Amino acid sequence: MSDVIVCRCRDVTLEMVEKAIDEGYKTVEELKRKLRLGMGPCQGRTCMRLLAGILRRKAGLKPEAIKQHKIRPPVRPVPVGILEAEAYEGED
């Protein structure tokens, strides 16, 4: 399973995820830090759903016991220039 990609932004494979789970990284937030999956341009929109499935199967966790990763702003990537224009228009 070394060529099955889970996080396509960061090239994290299923094999890497399963190995990390075996090493004791059994929560989404820990796996995110250990493997950096979910930290690319899509911010976990693809891989986090897959990761929940892998955790359920591999670590034997119930879906309701799998805490989703913290969503960080901005919701979509925003160019620096857009926020900069905002900054000069606004008070801040």
Add this chain to the structure above:
Amino acid sequence: MRERTEVLIIGGGVNGCALAYYLAERGVDVTLVEKEYIACGSSGRNAGGIRQQWSTRENVRLAMGSVKIFERLDEELGCETDYRQGGYLILAHTEEEVKQFKRNVSMQRSEGLEVEYLEQDEINDIVPELNVEGIGAIGATWCPTDGHADPIKVTIGYAEAAVKKGAQIYKYTEVLGFRVEDNEIVEVKTSRGSIRADYIVNAAGAYSKEIAKLLGVQLPNKPYRHEILITEPVKPFFTPMIISFHDNFYFRQTPEGQIIGGWGNPKEEPGYNYESSLTFAKNMARLLTRYMPKLRHINILRQWAGLYDVTPDARPILGPVETVRNFIQMNGFSGHGFMVAPMTATLMAQLIMGEKTSLPIKNLSLERFKGKVTKEVSVVG
């Protein structure tokens, strides 16, 4: 949970994990407890800068010692930490800063650090894309052996290496209280049961103050939110960390090409606040485009916040306290805990093993706050 251990470390951040590693490596029976998971706090939230350019001699020595360790850390821990010596470019905007920076450089050079003062027209030799005049920089200091690493990889690297050497790590284990007899902790109560230990190390970062409170020990530390953001990757075009105390701002490019940086809001109030603010994002956008106009076109991917564990003089608290004999402090890093962790942990391991520390740390004890303190001024607050 095991019943006893020689050293119990509270906190799975980079300092606690590094200490666990150095103690285990030397054959000490060491246990680490962490309320959540490894690197969940400030060690997993900072920008990974490693600088030796400080205004106080103690900090310069701690940082220089750490750099020596970082240079061979991948090999020692058997992992990849993304350590690079890309240098630190520190910008001066006022005559007062120029004076202070020249004093710093002369002190740092007397410690053997490779560092120089740059005139305004020399700054672009280091980073051609920097808008020197537009940001009002009139000089800078430059140290090419400063650099950066991935703080999460370093912290996890220390933790995994510590376990390999025999340390025991309990994640999701919270310290609830202590049993003290004759001014000594005899037992630590945790959410997973009680454990006895000869020494208890308080390496709980911004929560160290709360741990100490359980023992009636008053730490002067205050938690301050510090926000940070990262962009999408673009082709790497500069290697140094660029930093301005005047604008309370720093940024660098990771080896993968992402721009990561932070701005300290001078109006920030102390508190356990992890919220991300739009004020921060806007100010970062304004600063990034002023410093490097072409960054205007790059996408911001993510912003987050962590806590600085700030002491009144912006220097850490290390060593025992008078009132509880076996309660050892390793906190108060004031936003610089990551970069000094390898050396700090080495010193703390020496202290716990009853050896002479290779750098003096007496003047970093809690008791120093009874007298007059020398503040570290080279900080982004």
